[in-house]
Amino acid sequence: MPHAETASNEIAITTAATPSWRTDLAADPVRRLAGPIAEAVERLAGALPPVRIVITGRAAGAWIATQAEASAVGGASLRTRLGKALATWRSARAHDAQAMTLLGDRSEVLVVLCAPDLLAAGETNLIETLGHELVHAAQLNRPGRRQSRLADLQGNYGLVERPIAESYRAEAQICLEEAEAHELEPAILAAVRA
Numbered sequence: 107m108p109h110a111e112t113a114s115n116e117i118a119i120t121t122a123a124t125p126s127w128r129t130d131l132a133a134d135p136v137r138r139l140a141g142p143i144a145e146a147v148e149r150l151a152g153a154l155p156p157v158r159i160v161i162t163g164r165a166a167g168a169w170i171a172t173q174a175e176a177s178a179v180g181g182a183s184l185r186t187r188l189g190k191a192l193a194t195w196r197s198a199r200a201h202d203a204q205a206m207t208l209l210g211d212r213s214e215v216l217v218v219l220c221a222p223d224l225l226a227a228g229e230t231n232l233i234e235t236l237g238h239e240l241v242h243a244a245q246l247n248r249p250g251r252r253q254s255r256l257a258d259l260q261g262n263y264g265l266v267e268r269p270i271a272e273s274y275r276a277e278a279q280i281c282l283e284e285a286e287a288h289e290l291e292p293a294i295l296a297a298v299r300a
């Protein structure tokens with residue numbers, strides 16, 4: 107399996123179950139750049155957990171993301187998963203999202219990349235996008251964060267009742283993490299280009 111080594115962990119890079127010429131084409135620059143990007147992220151945002159990058163199309167990506175999430179929260183009905191996948195796909199399409207970072211199995215973090223969008227947008231965009239997502243992976247590796255994210259997801263999936271204050275806290279945390287990931291994009295780009 108193609109992979110890139112980082113100081114603290116390994117990044118596995120795969121294409122989705124139904125690879126096309128676009129996923130294959132997008133995989134080349136990802137394989138070439140994942141190592142240097144991860145190195146910059148570890149220096150700027152902290153150690154990465156084991157990361158699996160999946161390069162796929164948008165609809166397949168939404169399904170893969172939902173399956174991973176449902177498995178991380180400990181099960182959700184097919185109906186719930188289909189509903190979530192549809193919502194994820196709609197939101198990705200509406201916001202032109204090129205990537206998602208999710209909890210994977212055990213300590214793993216999953217980064218889903220949308221191949222057609224990445225190919226269209228060029229290398230600078232790829233470095234910024236993958237850098238941004240790997241910052242989210244580093245955030246999920248910080249003490250206690252994986253557990254709190256999991257609790258938020260279990261609330262989202264209706265598996266546990268959560269007080270409304272907890273939902274506000276979760277949203278505020280996500281805003282802070284988004285801000286950090288955006289702010290680090292230029293520094294990651296500069297480090298990889300250096």
Ligand SMILES: [Zn+2]
Binds near residue numbers: 238242284287
């Ligand atoms: Zn983000």
